[in-house]
Amino acid sequence: MNNSASIKKVLDDDWRLLLNGEHHDPLRFLGIHQQENRVRLQVFRPSASRVFLQTSAGLSQLEQVYEGCFRWISDHEENANHEPLLGSHPEMVQENTDGSRSSFFDPYTFFPEIDNDALTGFSAGTSWQAYRIFGAHRRCIDGIEGVRFSVWAPNAGRVSVVGDFDGWDGRVYPMQSRGGSGVWEIFIPGLDQYTLYKYEIRNRDSGQILIKADPFGQQFELRPNTASVVNGVNKFEWHDQSWLDKRSRWDWLHSPMSVYELHLGSWQRDEGGGFLNYRELASRLVPYVKELGFTHVQLMPVTEHPFDGSWGYQVTGYFAPTRRFGSADDFRYLVNHCHENNIGVLLDWVPAHFPRDEHALANFDGTALFEHDDPQKGEHRDWGTLIFNYGRSEVKSFLLSSAFFWLDEFHIDGLRVDAVASMIYLDYSRDEGEWTPNKYGGRENLEAVDFLRQLNNVLHEQHPGALVIAEESTSWPMVSRPVYLGGLGFSMKWNMGWMNDTLAYFQEDPIHRPYHHDKLTFSLLYAFTENFVLPFSHDEVVHGKRSLLNRMPGSDWQRFANLRLLYFYMYTHPGKKLMFMGSEFAQGNEWNHDKALDWQLLDFSFQQGVKKLVADLNHLYRDETALHRIDFGEEGFQWLDCHDHSQSVISFLRRDGEHFVVVILNFTPVPRHDYRIGVPESGCYSELLNSDSIYYRGSNISNGTAINTQAVECMGQPCSLSLTLPPLAGIVLKKHSETR
Numbered sequence: 001m002n003n004s005a006s007i008k009k010v011l012d013d014d015w016r017l018l019l020n021g022e023h024h025d026p027l028r029f030l031g032i033h034q035q036e037n038r039v040r041l042q043v044f045r046p047s048a049s050r051v052f053l054q055t056s057a058g059l060s061q062l063e064q065v066y067e068g069c070f071r072w073i074s075d076h077e078e079n080a081n082h083e084p085l086l087g088s089h090p091e092m093v094q095e096n097t098d099g100s101r102s103s104f105f106d107p108y109t110f111f112p113e114i115d116n117d118a119l120t121g122f123s124a125g126t127s128w129q130a131y132r133i134f135g136a137h138r139r140c141i142d143g144i145e146g147v148r149f150s151v152w153a154p155n156a157g158r159v160s161v162v163g164d165f166d167g168w169d170g171r172v173y174p175m176q177s178r179g180g181s182g183v184w185e186i187f188i189p190g191l192d193q194y195t196l197y198k199y200e201i202r203n204r205d206s207g208q209i210l211i212k213a214d215p216f217g218q219q220f221e222l223r224p225n226t227a228s229v230v231n232g233v234n235k236f237e238w239h240d241q242s243w244l245d246k247r248s249r250w251d252w253l254h255s256p257m258s259v260y261e262l263h264l265g266s267w268q269r270d271e272g273g274g275f276l277n278y279r280e281l282a283s284r285l286v287p288y289v290k291e292l293g294f295t296h297v298q299l300m301p302v303t304e305h306p307f308d309g310s311w312g313y314q315v316t317g318y319f320a321p322t323r324r325f326g327s328a329d330d331f332r333y334l335v336n337h338c339h340e341n342n343i344g345v346l347l348d349w350v351p352a353h354f355p356r357d358e359h360a361l362a363n364f365d366g367t368a369l370f371e372h373d374d375p376q377k378g379e380h381r382d383w384g385t386l387i388f389n390y391g392r393s394e395v396k397s398f399l400l401s402s403a404f405f406w407l408d409e410f411h412i413d414g415l416r417v418d419a420v421a422s423m424i425y426l427d428y429s430r431d432e433g434e435w436t437p438n439k440y441g442g443r444e445n446l447e448a449v450d451f452l453r454q455l456n457n458v459l460h461e462q463h464p465g466a467l468v469i470a471e472e473s474t475s476w477p478m479v480s481r482p483v484y485l486g487g488l489g490f491s492m493k494w495n496m497g498w499m500n501d502t503l504a505y506f507q508e509d510p511i512h513r514p515y516h517h518d519k520l521t522f523s524l525l526y527a528f529t530e531n532f533v534l535p536f537s538h539d540e541v542v543h544g545k546r547s548l549l550n551r552m553p554g555s556d557w558q559r560f561a562n563l564r565l566l567y568f569y570m571y572t573h574p575g576k577k578l579m580f581m582g583s584e585f586a587q588g589n590e591w592n593h594d595k596a597l598d599w600q601l602l603d604f605s606f607q608q609g610v611k612k613l614v615a616d617l618n619h620l621y622r623d624e625t626a627l628h629r630i631d632f633g634e635e636g637f638q639w640l641d642c643h644d645h646s647q648s649v650i651s652f653l654r655r656d657g658e659h660f661v662v663v664i665l666n667f668t669p670v671p672r673h674d675y676r677i678g679v680p681e682s683g684c685y686s687e688l689l690n691s692d693s694i695y696y697r698g699s700n701i702s703n704g705t706a707i708n709t710q711a712v713e714c715m716g717q718p719c720s721l722s723l724t725l726p727p728l729a730g731i732v733l734k735k736h737s738e739t740r
Contacts, residue, residue, distance in 0.1 A: 015069050018044055018171060024158050026174045031108030032085045039074040039085045043106050050095040059093060089144055105144055105189035112176055112185045114150060119181040125393030128458055130401040131319050135216030136230045146189035147230050152394055153365035154182025157204030161186060163197040170200035196227040203366025210366060213359050222323045223306045226359040236329040240339035240411060247413060247465035256628040258577040258618050260294040261537055264325055267581050269596040278330035282337040289343055292584060293618030296344035298416055306357060311593055315350050316360035318402040335411050344413040347406055351399045352419035353385040362386055370395055376436045382429050391447035400455060407463050414467030421473045423448040456489030467491040469533060480531040495532035495575060498523040506566050509553045510668045517645035531632045532575040536583055541591045549586045558669055560606045561728035564613050564691040568730035571617040572663045574631050586610040609697030620689050629656035640678055640715045651677055665730040671701055672725035678717030682709040685721060685733045692726030701726035
C-alpha cells in the first residue's frame with residue numbers, strides 16, 4: 001500500500017470512529033494538518049449541507065466526504081489563492097439545508113490550554129483551586145470568544161460537550177484526551193454565558209453512554225432540570241475589604257461567637273409563599289440578626305441540589321450556589337451585605353457523601369470514580385447516598401477545591417463540615433461483617449483522616465481567620481487540635497454530648513431533676529478537651545423530636561420559663577453558641593422546610609419575651625469578657641457549687657483572668673429564699689441579667705441592683721451573698737463597687 005493510500009485508510013477509519021461516536025483523539029485528524037507538502041482541513045458539521053473556507057480570494061467549498069464530514073486540501077502549502085493555514089483559525093461558513101448561512105470557527109484549530117503542571121497537581125491531590133481549570137470558562141483566544149470545557153473522566157473512551165448548540169449530538173464536539181491524567185478538554189468558539197451543556201461520556205470498556213452534568217459546574221438549571229450552565233460574567237463589586245482584613249487578624253479563640261443557623265428557603269417567604277431572592281433575604285435578614293445580636297449566620301447548604309427535602313445535604317453542584325434564590329452575584333450581595341454590617345457568614349459544607357442521581361457524580365464515567373468501589377466503604381445505607389473515595393488523589397483535589405471555592409469566590413468566613421463522624425469511621429452505622437477494616441485492622445478511615453488534616457492545614461494557612469467547624473458526634477480525640485500535635489486540625493467542634501445531655505435533662509419534670517443532676521455537670525469534665533460550639537441546631541426540631549419549646553415540661557408558663565432557662569444556661573456555659581432559626585422566638589411547631597417560620601407568634605407576649613431574652617443574652621455575652629474571653633480553657637470557669645442536686649441549683653464563676661461574673665441557675669419552679677452563694681471578693685453586686693424578669697414575661701422575682709456581701713465563708717469563698725433565686729430561671733451577678 002502506497003503512502004497516499006495508507007493516509008486515506010487512516011482518515012477513513014477516523015471518520016468511521018467519529019460518526020460512531022467513538023473517537024477519543026479528534027485533534028489528530030480534525031482541524032488543520034500538514035499532509036505531505038499540502039495542508040488538509042477537515043471539519044464535522046452534521047447539520048450542514050455545504051461548508052466553505054473563507055479566504056482573501058473568497059469562499060472555497062470543502063469536499064463532502066461523508067454526510068456531515070467535510071475536507072479541503074490545498075494544491076500546495078502556499079499559492080495565490082490560499083494563505084498559510086497551519087497554526088491559524090480560519091473563518092468558515094456553513095450552509096444549511098434551508099439555504100441559510102452562518103460563519104463559525106472550528107474548535108479543532110485550537111490546541112489544549114491547560115498546562116501539565118496544573119494536571120499534575122490535580123492528579124497528586126494537592127490542587128485547591130482546580131475550579132479555575134475544570135468546568136466551563138469563557139475565554140478569548142487569538143481574539144476569538146468562546147468557552148473552554150474540561151472534565152476528569154479517566155475511564156471514558158470518548159467525552160463530548162453536548163447542548164442546544166449541537167443538537168445534543170455527542171458526535172459533534174468530542175473532547176481531546178489529555179493522556180494519563182484522565183482529563184478531557186476542548187475550546188468551542190462562539191458559545192457565550194448562560195449556554196446549557198452537559199457531558200456525554202462513553203465508557204471505554206462497556207460502551208455505555210452517560211449524560212452527566214459538570215462536576216465543576218458553577219451554575220445549573222433550576223430544578224427539576226439538571227443541565228449545567230456556562231457561568232455569567234461576574235460583575236459584582238465587593239465592599240468588604242475592611243471586614244476581610246479584620247478577619248485575617250481575628251482572635252477567634254478569645255472572641256464572642258454566637259451563630260444564627262438558618263435555612264434560606266424557609267426562614268421567610270414572599271406573600272405568595274414563594275422563595276425570596278438572596279438580595280431580598282439580605283434586606284430582611286441583616287437587620288434582624290443585628291437586632292438579636294448574633295455575630296454570625298450559618299447557612300444550611302446552598303450548594304446546588306435537586307431535592308428540596310434533602311435541605312441541601314444531597315449535593316450535586318459543589319461549586320454552584322443554588323438557583324432557587326437567584327444568581328451567583330445575588331449570593332455575593334448577601335455575603336457582602338452581612339460583612340458590611342459586621343456579620344460573619346458560615347456555610348454548611350457536605351464532603352461526607354453525595355446522592356445517586358444519574359445526572360451527577362455517581363458512576364460518573366461508567367465506573368465508581370468519585371465514590372469508593374467497595375460497597376462496604378462506598379455507600380451510606382442510612383441516607384441512600386455514596387461516600388467519596390478519600391484515598392483517590394483527584395477526589396481530594398475536587399473536595400479541597402470546593403472548600404476553597406466558597407472562601408475565594410464568595411468570601412465565606414468558614415465552613416461547618418457536615419457528618420464528620422461518618423467520614424472517619426469505617427463502621428459508621430454498620431453491623432459486624434458489613435465494613436472493611438483499614439490496613440491495620442482498625443475501624444478508622446485513614447484516607448478520610450488524612451484528607452481532613454490536609455483540608456484544615458491548607459485552608460487555615462491560606463485563609464487566616466477563617467473557621468472550619470466539625471459536626472462530629474463521637475469521642476474521637478483532638479478533633480480541634482492542630483495537626484502537628486496529632487489532631488484533625490479543625491478550628492472547633494460541635495459539642496453534641498452537651499446538647500444531648502442538656503435536652504434530656506430539661507425534658508424531665510422538675511420533680512425528677514434531682515435524680516438527673518449529673519447531666520448538667522458532666523459536660524464540665526470534658527469541656528476544655530476541645531474548642532466546643534454549643535449547638536441547638538435544625539436536627540433538634542425535626543423528625544418528631546418536637547420544637548425546643550414543646551420539649552419543655554409543665555404548664556405554658558413553665559414551658560416558656562424552662563426555655564428561657566435553657567438559653568440562659570447555654571450562654572453562660574463555656575463554648576461558642578449556635579441557635580437554629582425559630583428557636584429565638586419559641587416556635588411551637590417543628591421546623592417545616594416547605595414553609596416559612598410562624599412569624600405571627602411574635603404577636604404573643606411569651607414569644608416576644610423569649611426573643612428579647614435571646615437578644616439580651618447575645619449582648620451580655622458580647623459585652624462581658626468574662627463570658628467569652630476564656631471559652632476553651634479551664635481557667636475561665638470555676639464551680640461554686642455543682643452538688644446541690646436536692647434543690648436542682650448550680651452556681652459557678654466565669655472569668656477572663658482579672659474580671660469575673662457569678663452565675664446561679666434554679667431548675668425548679670420553686671423560688672429559693674435566703675440562698676447563700678459564696679463569692680471571691682467582698683463588695684456590692686448587682687444583677688446583670690435575670691431570665692425571670694417581667695420584661696421576658698417571667699414572675700419578676702429579683703434581687704435588685706445592690707446586693708452587699710456578708711463576711712460569711714461559703715462554698716470555699718471568703719464571703720457570700722444571700723439571694724432569692726427566681727423559679728426556673730438564671731441570674732448573672734457582677735461586682736460593681738464597694739459596699740453601699
